[in-house]
Amino acid sequence: MDMNLDKDTYSLDLKQLTREALQAMVEGEYSAHKEDPVYYIRQTWEGETPEGLPLYPKVLPEVILTWAKLNTDTSWQPEDFLVLDLETTGLGRGNTLAFLIGLGYWEDGKYTVEQI
Structure with a gap:
């Protein structure tokens, strides 16, 4: 089992969940920056x-x-x-x-x- 891969996957999932929760609560949008919008x-x-x-x-x-x-x-x-x-x-x-x-x-x- 590759712990780094699991950590990266978990990090991406957490970022996506955070983004979705924020968009559901506050009307706005994300910037076009590829890394860390x-x-x-x-x-x-x-x-x-x-x-x-x-x-x-x-x-x-x-x-x-x-x-x-x-x-x-x-x-x-x-x-x-x-x-x-x-x-x-x-x-x-x-x-x-x-x-x-x-x-x-x-x-x-x-x-x-x-x-x-």
Whole structure:
């Protein structure tokens, strides 16, 4: 009996089961990478929450622009910004892993969130 062959077969079966379970629970798709494709989700909103609240303020507070070292005299548009969100296993210096990475951006008047 070849233990390496059994281990490889088990690993492939486990990967396939994990992929199928993830697809059944969360609407998304796998990337086209041949080795270790990532599962990603893309959602788009028209510019307001389901409750009717705007996703982007009419005016950005000066304190936010100053903190981000952006010119307070510039008229910033939603399309000028990219939001990065990292979900990690902790805040420590070592052994911290990112398990969810999200990007948010405005495009054509819609807010899009992509997560991997």
